[in-house]
Amino acid sequence: MRDRGRCVLRVVGLCVAAVAATLLGACGGGAGSEGAQTVAAQPPSLHDDIETCASCHETIHAAWQMSRHAQSWTSETFRVASDNYRKEECLPCHAPDMIQKTGLANEPLLRDGYRSDGVTCIVCHQDAASDEWKMHGPYEADSPAHETVQNDSYLTPDVCASCHGHDAEFNQYHSWQDGTYGQQDFPCQACHMPQTEALLADTEVEKPLRWVGDHSFPGSHDDEYLKTAAKVKLKVEDGALVVEVQNQAGHFFPGGAFRTAVVDIIVDGVEVGRLEYSYENENQLESGETVTLRHELMEGAAEATARLTYYKYVVNEPGTGLVQSEVGFVIDESSLTL
Numbered sequence: 001m002r003d004r005g006r007c008v009l010r011v012v013g014l015c016v017a018a019v020a021a022t023l024l025g026a027c028g029g030g031a032g033s034e035g036a037q038t039v040a041a042q043p044p045s046l047h048d049d050i051e052t053c054a055s056c057h058e059t060i061h062a063a064w065q066m067s068r069h070a071q072s073w074t075s076e077t078f079r080v081a082s083d084n085y086r087k088e089e090c091l092p093c094h095a096p097d098m099i100q101k102t103g104l105a106n107e108p109l110l111r112d113g114y115r116s117d118g119v120t121c122i123v124c125h126q127d128a129a130s131d132e133w134k135m136h137g138p139y140e141a142d143s144p145a146h147e148t149v150q151n152d153s154y155l156t157p158d159v160c161a162s163c164h165g166h167d168a169e170f171n172q173y174h175s176w177q178d179g180t181y182g183q184q185d186f187p188c189q190a191c192h193m194p195q196t197e198a199l200l201a202d203t204e205v206e207k208p209l210r211w212v213g214d215h216s217f218p219g220s221h222d223d224e225y226l227k228t229a230a231k232v233k234l235k236v237e238d239g240a241l242v243v244e245v246q247n248q249a250g251h252f253f254p255g256g257a258f259r260t261a262v263v264d265i266i267v268d269g270v271e272v273g274r275l276e277y278s279y280e281n282e283n284q285l286e287s288g289e290t291v292t293l294r295h296e297l298m299e300g301a302a303e304a305t306a307r308l309t310y311y312k313y314v315v316n317e318p319g320t321g322l323v324q325s326e327v328g329f330v331i332d333e334s335s336l337t338l
């Protein structure tokens with residue numbers, strides 16, 4: 001299997017070189033030259049192809065490499081939380097086979113090898129029923145290296161639900177579906193794959209510019225992005241301090257397990273209240289929800305602050321699992337002179 005995978009890489013590698021040299025020509029997706037027939041005869045491998053995809057889709061590949069999808073197997077948090085990969089039930093979404101094998105929105109199967117590659121291009125795009133390279137995507141596109149299938153589902157959360165819609169700890173899909181964004185069909189991609197106008201492939205073949213989604217999938221590991229997650233507001237009502245925390249994410253906040261959102265209420269430099277929201281506490285904020293907290297003010301209080309901080313879990317001492325990080329990221333803060 002591995003050798004055959006290498007063979008695909010080699011032949012397609014030649015194909016890439018040929019594209020560069022002749023700007024298209026002999027490499028059209030199957031018919032024609034012997035080399036192309038060899039490509040067509042090989043089932044897509046799950047590993048070496050990531051480098052092959054990168055040879056033409058350099059920009060998308062560079063973004064993907066920065067994503068958590070690229071680290072879903074190798075990340076220290078996963079290694080430790082899965083008890084060094086011993087917990088079998090944890091493995092399928094972190095080293096998945098092609099999602100089209102089980103069908104979009106259904107949980108994927110665990111793949112046989114190359115697990116450290118994580119959630120790759122092939123996992124999300126390859127047509128599992130085909131033994132040729134056949135990439136599903138949102139466009140009617142024409143590639144010298146592979147067939148393409150225009151598939152509107154790639155613009156919907158069905159693609160994401162395969163892995164983000166099953167295990168309760170890592171389930172953004174259901175709270176999205178039940179919430180304000182889901183009801184307006186405002187998809188995951190609109191927030192997590194912001195688009196820019198660019199080429200789909202960085203080849204010399206002349207192609208129109210199209211809208212390309214950011215494959216670095218910004219989420220809670222991106223501080224700038226995290227700032228958009230929630231807001232805190234402060235006001236005084238009938239002698240009490242009123243703190244409002246508004247969830248602006250597309251789903252539960254925090255969006256998954258191993259994260260805690262903490263609201264600190266501080267009056268004249270002294271902490272007078274602290275609330276923690278998390279999957280573990282069973283009190284994540286629903287999509288669109290605003291929680292209101294009240295604190296009775298003492299006479300003469302001069303200044304109040306409410307601060308919202310987001311803590312991720314990190315690896316503790318070897319062998320002892322994950323713990324909440326000591327330093328969090330301040331998402332929002334609001335102060336008021338009383």
Ligand code: HEC
Nearest residue numbers: 053056121135137138139141142143145148149200201207
């Ligand atoms: C020889 C260069 C080349 C290689 C190698 C290559 N692609 Fe492409 N790919 C293209 C071109 C060219 C297009 C179409 C661009 C256009 O029409 O604007 C394309 C289009 C696509 C599309 C869009 C499909 C659609 O219908 O929206 C996807 C997805 C895709 N490629 C994924 C991959 C993956 C995954 C790999 C690795 C297995 C890969 N490509 C390897 C050149 C390549």
Ligand code: HEC
Nearest residue numbers: 077078081082089090093163164166167169170255256257
């Ligand atoms: C149904 C698919 C699925 C299964 C099964 C699954 N995960 Fe995940 N896991 C995800 C998704 C999706 C994310 C990213 C979303 C999130 O963080 O909520 C994730 C994120 C994580 C993270 C966070 C990584 C970080 O540092 O941000 C850890 C740790 C983790 N999973 C461990 C596990 C463990 C341990 C198990 C088994 C008990 C498991 N996963 C089973 C899909 C899955």
Ligand code: HEC
Nearest residue numbers: 068072093094096159160162163188192217218219220221
């Ligand atoms: C084949 C499984 C799979 C599919 C399909 C998938 N994801 Fe993921 N995703 C994961 C896993 C596993 C992680 C966690 C990686 C880690 O941190 O260890 C993850 C992480 C993420 C993160 C990063 C979260 C963070 O902690 O910063 C975002 C954002 C994300 N996915 C969005 C999406 C969106 C949007 C889609 C659909 C377009 C999607 N994913 C499709 C498996 C998948």
Ligand code: HEC
Nearest residue numbers: 053057060061064119120121124137154159189200212213
């Ligand atoms: C977690 C699933 C996932 C992974 C991994 C993934 N893609 Fe995509 N890809 C998508 C989705 C969803 C879209 C549609 C995004 C949109 O336009 O809203 C897409 C779109 C595309 C497109 C069409 C342009 C666009 O953004 O619409 C190309 C080309 C492409 N991907 C190539 C790749 C390559 C190459 C890799 C690996 C380096 C890769 N993808 C990895 C889910 C994925």
Ligand code: HEC
Nearest residue numbers: 160164172173176188191219220229249250253254255256
């Ligand atoms: C309105 C924008 C928006 C939409 C729509 C949206 N998200 Fe998010 N998402 C966010 C924000 C902001 C965060 C960061 C805060 C958090 O943890 O909730 C986030 C966090 C995440 C995370 C990281 C969770 C964690 O625990 O670290 C994942 C994974 C994710 N989203 C996946 C999805 C998926 C899958 C969908 C569609 C079903 C989706 N998102 C829809 C804004 C959005």
